[in-house]
Amino acid sequence: MSRDVQLDRVTMRFGSLTAVRDVSLSIGAGEFFSFLGPSGCGKTTLLRMISGFMEPTEGVVRIGGQDMRGIGPNKRPTALIFQNLALFPLMTVAENIGFGLEVRGIPSSRRKARVEELLDLVALPGTGEKKVTDLSGGQRQRIAIARALAVEPSVLLLDEPLSALDLKLRQHMRAELRAIQRRTGVTFIYITHDQGEALTMSDRIGVMRAGVLEQVADGQTLYDHPATAFVAGFVGETNRFTGTVAETADGMAALDTPAGRLLGRNPRGLGVGDRAALFIRPERLAVDGDGPNRLTARVSHRDFEGSFVNAFLTGPTGTLMVQIPHRGQSDPPLVPDTDATLTFRPQDAVALPWEGE
Amino acid sequence: MTEVLRRYGPVLTTVILLAVAVWIVGLVVLPQVLMVDFSFRPMLPPAKIGGPEDVYTLKNYATLWTNEVHRAIFVKTIWASALVTAVTFAVCYPIAFYMAQVAPRRRLPMLVLMLVVPFWINELLRTFAWYIILAYSGPLNILLVALGIFTEPQRLSGGDVGVIVGMVYVYILFMVFPIYNALESLDRHQIEAARDLGAGWLRIHRRIAIPHAKPGIAVGCIMTFMLAAGSYAVPALLGGPQSRWFTEVIYNWFFEGGNWNQGAAYAFILLVLCVGFILLMMKLFRVGLTDIAK
Numbered sequence: 001m002s003r004d005v006q007l008d009r010v011t012m013r014f015g016s017l018t019a020v021r022d023v024s025l026s027i028g029a030g031e032f033f034s035f036l037g038p039s040g041c042g043k044t045t046l047l048r049m050i051s052g053f054m055e056p057t058e059g060v061v062r063i064g065g066q067d068m069r070g071i072g073p074n075k076r077p078t079a080l081i082f083q084n085l086a087l088f089p090l091m092t093v094a095e096n097i098g099f100g101l102e103v104r105g106i107p108s109s110r111r112k113a114r115v116e117e118l119l120d121l122v123a124l125p126g127t128g129e130k131k132v133t134d135l136s137g138g139q140r141q142r143i144a145i146a147r148a149l150a151v152e153p154s155v156l157l158l159d160e161p162l163s164a165l166d167l168k169l170r171q172h173m174r175a176e177l178r179a180i181q182r183r184t185g186v187t188f189i190y191i192t193h194d195q196g197e198a199l200t201m202s203d204r205i206g207v208m209r210a211g212v213l214e215q216v217a218d219g220q221t222l223y224d225h226p227a228t229a230f231v232a233g234f235v236g237e238t239n240r241f242t243g244t245v246a247e248t249a250d251g252m253a254a255l256d257t258p259a260g261r262l263l264g265r266n267p268r269g270l271g272v273g274d275r276a277a278l279f280i281r282p283e284r285l286a287v288d289g290d291g292p293n294r295l296t297a298r299v300s301h302r303d304f305e306g307s308f309v310n311a312f313l314t315g316p317t318g319t320l321m322v323q324i325p326h327r328g329q330s331d332p333p334l335v336p337d338t339d340a341t342l343t344f345r346p347q348d349a350v351a352l353p354w355e356g357e
Numbered sequence: 358m359t360e361v362l363r364r365y366g367p368v369l370t371t372v373i374l375l376a377v378a379v380w381i382v383g384l385v386v387l388p389q390v391l392m393v394d395f396s397f398r399p400m401l402p403p404a405k406i407g408g409p410e411d412v413y414t415l416k417n418y419a420t421l422w423t424n425e426v427h428r429a430i431f432v433k434t435i436w437a438s439a440l441v442t443a444v445t446f447a448v449c450y451p452i453a454f455y456m457a458q459v460a461p462r463r464r465l466p467m468l469v470l471m472l473v474v475p476f477w478i479n480e481l482l483r484t485f486a487w488y489i490i491l492a493y494s495g496p497l498n499i500l501l502v503a504l505g506i507f508t509e510p511q512r513l514s515g516g517d518v519g520v521i522v523g524m525v526y527v528y529i530l531f532m533v534f535p536i537y538n539a540l541e542s543l544d545r546h547q548i549e550a551a552r553d554l555g556a557g558w559l560r561i562h563r564r565i566a567i568p569h570a571k572p573g574i575a576v577g578c579i580m581t582f583m584l585a586a587g588s589y590a591v592p593a594l595l596g597g598p599q600s601r602w603f604t605e606v607i608y609n610w611f612f613e614g615g616n617w618n619q620g621a622a623y624a625f626i627l628l629v630l631c632v633g634f635i636l637l638m639m640k641l642f643r644v645g646l647t648d649i650a651k
Contacts, residue, residue: 051553074555086546090568099564100554151554 002029002185003064003077003154005050010059012045012211019045020056021211027189027204029064029154032181034190034198037208038234043191044159046208050189051080051157063155074103079153081161085144087132093119093143094128100151118146121180138169145180155187162197174200195235199223207231223281225267229352232279239285239320241278242354245270253351258316259295264349277354280344282310282323287332289343296341299334313340396622417622427606427623434603435630437517438585441524445581446574448525449532453573454566456533457540458548476530484594487523488514491595519595520602524585531584532577539573540566575642579635586631603627 005027012020020042027033035043048054050061052073061068063077073080079100088096094115095102101111119125122142132140141161148156158177162170178201181188192198198205199219206216207230215227219235226232233240243257253266255278264278297315304326311322311334322342324332334340362370397413405411421427456468475483490497491513498510513519543566551561567574592602607627610620639645 053549053553073549073553074557078553080550080553082546082550084544084546086544086550088547088551088565099551099556103555103557103560147554 002187004029004031005155005187005189006060006062006065007046007050008060008062010046010049010056010061012042012049012054013057019211020049022059023213024059025206025213025216027187029187030185032178032188032190032201032203034192034202034205035208036192036195036198036205036235038193041208042211043208045211047080047157047159047189047191050155051078052076077154078157079148079151079155080157081144081148081159083159083161083163085140085161087140087144087147089132091132092128093124093130093132093135096132096143097128097147097150099147104151114150115146118150121149121183122146123176137165138173141165141173142176145177149180149184149186153186155189156181158188158190160192160194162192163194170197177201199235207234209234226279226350226352227268229277229279229354229356232277232350232352237282237321237323238279239282241280241317243276243278245272245274245276245351248272252346255351262293262295262349263346264293264351265347266351268351268353270351270353275354276351278349278351280349282321283308283325284348285320285322285342285344287322287324287334287343288341291343291345293344293346293349294341296339298339299336301336302334309334313342315342392621393625395618396625398618400616400618417619418626420619421623421626430601430606431603431626434586434627437521437602438582441521441528441585442578442582444521445525445528445532446578449529449577450536450567450570450574452529453533453536453540453570454562457537458543458545458566472530472533480527481590481594483527484523484591487519487526488594491519491522514595514597516597517600520592520600523591523595524588527588527591528581528584531580535573535576535580536570537573539570543569571642572644575638575644579638582634582638583631586627586634 007023007025007027010020010023011018023046035046037043045054049056050063050068052068052071052075055069068076088099091099094112097115097118098111101114106114115128116125119128122145124139124142124146127135127139127143132143135143144161162173162177165173174197177188177190190198190201199222202219204216204218205222207214207222209230215222215231217225217227222231222235226235229240232238241255241257241259241262243255243262245253246256246261247254248266248270251266252263253270253276254261254263255276257278262278264280270276295315297313297320300312300314300319302309302311306326308326309324311324313320313322313334320342322334324334361373365373396417397415398411399414399416401408401411421431452472456465460468489495492498493510493512493514495513497513498507501507502510513522547565547569548561551565556564587604588602589604589608592600593605596602603623604627607620607623610616610623614620
């Protein structure tokens with residue numbers, strides 16, 4: 001049975017360091033939720049508090065409505081998949097998967113049947129008698145998933161389990177994880193620093209920085225409507241122009257930047273004189289287009305990526321990245337060491353409060 | 358071999374090999390062979406050595422079977438050594454586990470120091486210290502009576518209790534460090550994973566920690582048993598007439614009975630028994646020599 005997870009003003013301090021600060025969040029039953037953030041942002045601490053290996057200094061974790069204070073990891077309806085998987089090397093695959101069932105005193109005949117079922121689920125039938133050390137990285141990954149699912153958790157917690165795999169396998173396992181989640185209906189809480197993983201798999205993503213939950217939304221919203229400058233910079237590639245707000249009107253803001261006056265959306269209600277940064281995605285920049293936002297930069301080099309071209313230009317604010325779809329002969333000419341005029345629509349750019357640098 | 362030759366040259370290599378050979382043959386093999394030879398001959402006055410009565414015989418070995426007192430002491434030494442090993446394991450496993458998995462890294466040097474410092478003192482002196490602690494009017498008795506555990510002081514030394522307590526203390530390090538070494542390499546996440554899957558502490562130790570530490574436990578048990586079975590000072594000091602150790606019997610044959618042949622036979626029986634114990638432990642724990650060498 002799948003259950004929801006609620007974090008109510010959860011804070012975790014280690015001495016003078018605050019690893020997680022005042023996080024409140026509700027994760028629905030059966031949801032695939034990811035915490036995304038750079039290393040050290042507190043996402044692993046958060047996961048350990050949900051799994052019960054740490055008790056929050058303040059705040060409450062509720063699973064299925066039940067207060068989890070004082071309930072140890074062995075008593076919680078959660079199962080954790082560790083970054084290094086932590087399979088038991090002295091046990092066979094079947095013993096590994098059956099461990100949680102053994103703990104619950106399930107007789108060995110029923111245990112065996114359940115292990116077979118789980119091996120089928122992770123597409124590794126007949127490997128029960130193998131040693132864990134004889135398996136490949138991807139196979140070990142699946143055994144870890146099967147071991148965690150064996151105890152029929154309401155919530156499955158995954159701590160960057162794909163980071164040790166090579167790119168191809170990682171992409172394959174993403175699809176696999178998503179499929180397993182849909183099939184089992186278990187609530188998945190996934191921790192990653194890889195935005196690609198978070199964007200492709202999750203129903204919703206919580207972006208974390210320095211212990212603070214910056215924004216919670218689905219992937220597309222994060223990408224198109226970042227709430228903070230950090231989210232805009234961390235999720236996907238972007239170009240940034242910092243400056244001061246010169247004018248505001250109708251949900252739009254004009255910024256004075258080293259690249260001139262630039263117009264963008266103003267979702268956070270910036271006022272005249274505020275420090276702000278304007279973000280524009282590389283694929284929203286056009287070469288020689290129309291509109292009020294124009295800037296000139298010198299082409300330094302271009303990378304041909306197949307379906308698109310990444311061009312890098314040196315402008316008044318540093319390096320700019322432009323992504324142009326490759327459609328054959330009609331591609332705009334971006335010749336290295338020549339100047340190009342870049343334009344973008346104001347509604348494609350977003351102005352957000354800026355404190356940094 | 359060629360590596361040694363290349364590194365040190367022919368002259369130095371020959372010297373090294375000769376030194377090792379002299380050491381092994383002269384200091385290890387020959388004395389043992391001599392003792393084995395002794396053990397199979399009857400004790401004779403010097404004039405008769407090499408004479409017609411100086412023949413190989415099993416008489417010295419048979420003595421142990423015919424002498425009931427010695428046989429009882431022999432059997433007692435074995436089970437008491439096994440008991441010492443078991444108690445030492447029970448005491449040391451939690452210490453080793455704490456050091457390897459629980460204690461913060463920065464506290465480790467202090468812990469190791471606290472364990473090692475008492476061992477800078479000679480074994481005899483440490484045993485004497487226990488002699489005082491366990492004495493009839495010693496501090497332990499005073500404490501136990503004060504706490505109301507006993508109504509009057511008990512005889513703690515001069516018997517098996519004293520000998521076992523003393524030995525456990527003397528051999529702690531030989532058990533703690535092999536187990537600590539083995540447990541240190543246990544990935545903490547494995548313990549957490551087991552816990553996360555619902556396992557209680559007992560099961561975590563039984564299914565995860567102890568299997569992982571098996572080679573270390575085997576080494577610790579073997580060393581403790583060997584040392585306990587071959588111990589002389591502790592039973593001599595802390596034991597009494599009714600808790601004699603087999604080593605004391607051997608000592609008596611050599612230096613009080615003057616019967617080296619008989620003493621050698623007894624010593625050899627003890628050696629065979631200890632080797633047997635090692636093999637048994639290795640089989641029991643299903644560890645090979647290579648595991649132990651790690």
